[in-house]
Amino acid sequence: MLSPLARTLSSAALIVLFAAGCGGSDKPSSSDPASDPARPLKVVATTTQVADFARNVGGDRVSVHQLLRPNVDPHDYEPSPADMQAISEADVLVKNGVGLEKWLDETISAAGFDGPVVDASQGIQIRKGDGSEEEAGDPHIWHNPLNVKTMVATIEKGFAAADPDDAAAYQANRATYDAKLDALDGEIAKKLESVPADRRKLVTNHDAFGYYLDRYKLTFVGSIIPSFDTSAELSAKQVSDLVAKIKTTGVAAIFSEASLPPKTAEAIGREAGVTVVAGEDALYGDSLGPEGSAGATYLQMEEHNTDTIVNALRGTSA
Structure with missing residues (x-):
């Protein structure tokens, strides 16, 4: 077959x-x-x-x-x-x-x-x-x-x-x-330095930003998809554990990605009581965006991602 x-x-x-x-x-x-x-x-x-x-x-x-x-x-x-x-x-x-x-x-x-x-x-x-x-x-x-x-x-x-x-x-x-x-x-380093150290914590759709986190010294708390591979899924216990971790670590926001549906992230965000960044503000993780979008090129993508992360973690609007 x-x-x-x-x-x-x-x-x-x-x-x-x-x-x-x-x-x-x-x-x-x-x-x-x-x-x-x-x-x-x-x-x-x-x-x-x-x-x-x-x-x-x-x-x-x-x-x-x-x-x-x-x-x-x-x-x-x-x-x-x-x-x-x-x-x-x-x-x-x-x-x-x-x-x-x-x-x-x-x-x-x-x-x-x-x-x-x-x-x-x-x-x-x-x-x-x-x-x-x-x-x-x-x-x-x-x-x-x-x-x-x-x-x-x-x-x-x-x-x-x-x-x-x-x-x-x-x-x-x-x-x-x-x-x-x-x-x-x-530019990315300068912008992220403006975020208080205790708020530099990320929860994302899936584990796609490890190199970014390592380079700019952010803390990875967890991801909605527990893998580099977007086909993986969280178990009920993993969802419960992630919600608890979000609450105890004081994560300010959950970041959805433009190439992935935000439904699960939004459900976890509601349960954890934190903002979910989605829609036009979603991060570009696995892919650039279409022509005319905020992630149409690599340089635009990383600038958009950084601005979105900084604004959410600082609690300010774009």
Whole structure:
């Protein structure tokens, strides 16, 4: 019996093969971008975050196809025929790594892609796993801007290896983005320092902000979903324990996430007697938001998250 993902991949792969067969021999090869200097490097990026990083590093020298849509949980991804086609024609594929894209190897194989895969997590100190199936460790590495500097450096190297003629441009773009990341890091630290130390405590939808908490010295009290994986659920006892912990630690608010339903968080908030931050103020955890939202880019996402956290913990309105 094929899994739902395997069935989806099989159908999408057949469509791609049919399209390739109908296209004749006029389709240009994507295996050697240097053979056509006018053609942008074809990049497939898995998550919304690494796609944003790829665009910043690549600039106008890359064409980025993003697999995951805004506010879509990475665990819920199913490839479309367009995704399979893009993967099959890519010069470079960029992934987050740390086991976040569990579906990727199977998808790459079905698409027939044999080009370079850039693992953006290389060189980053990974937080330990939470005891669930996320054995590779905490994959939410982007919630520390200094980690992102390492990620974009890795992406830059991958682009330069695939397209040596534009290596200087990739390096310059990365340096420009690094400066923005340094500024963001300083801004986040300054804002969070304005929160009294005894109020720097977080309860979130799921355990997605560990790198952020470590970097800026906040205390993680607990999460509505007891795992890095959003498919996990709290037991009745765990709900009761979390409510008790919220009450005894004096947590000021529970933070919902834009890509997850707030229903359980709101129920726990009512029982614990604390504010639940949801709706337009919800944090961006696993995904960037759509164009025009407060989390449309990585820089906007982290600024929005920080402002939301600071306002809620200080008890002030946005």
